[in-house]
Amino acid sequence: AYVVTDPCIQCKHTNCAAVCPVDAFREGPNFLVIDPFECIDCDACVAECPEEAIFPDDEVPLEWEDYIELNDRLSEEWAEHVINQAKESLPDVDKWSGKENKRKHLIE
Numbered sequence: 001a002y003v004v005t006d007p008c009i010q011c012k013h014t015n016c017a018a019v020c021p022v023d024a025f026r027e028g029p030n031f032l033v034i035d036p037f038e039c040i041d042c043d044a045c046v047a048e049c050p051e052e053a054i055f056p057d058d059e060v061p062l063e064w065e066d067y068i069e070l071n072d073r074l075s076e077e078w079a080e081h082v083i084n085q086a087k088e089s090l091p092d093v094d095k096w097s098g099k100e101n102k103r104k105h106l107i108e
Ligand code: F3S
Pocket: 004, 007, 008, 009, 011, 012, 013, 014, 015, 016, 017, 031, 032, 048, 049, 050, 051, 052, 053, 054
């Protein structure tokens, strides 16, 4: 499965969700996750993300490996919040784009 990682937090562009053929994305307040049981590894979302936040699970950078479990867990918690179209990025995206280590700002 593909995994959404740290660069998404506080940006949430949502372009990724619009191209997913199986509606695998789930939405939280300032982050999206991919349900690993829905993802078919098509790769369509990766190129859509301007933050380069999405990786196949076997290519997640070492410092973000915990996002594999996080996508799994939050996709269950946010199961009702399916997102399958793009909407406005978060308002402070210019401030947060490119920032590192945003995990502490994640709203679950
Ligand atoms: Fe996040 Fe990138 Fe999608 S910032 S919402 S993973 S397009």
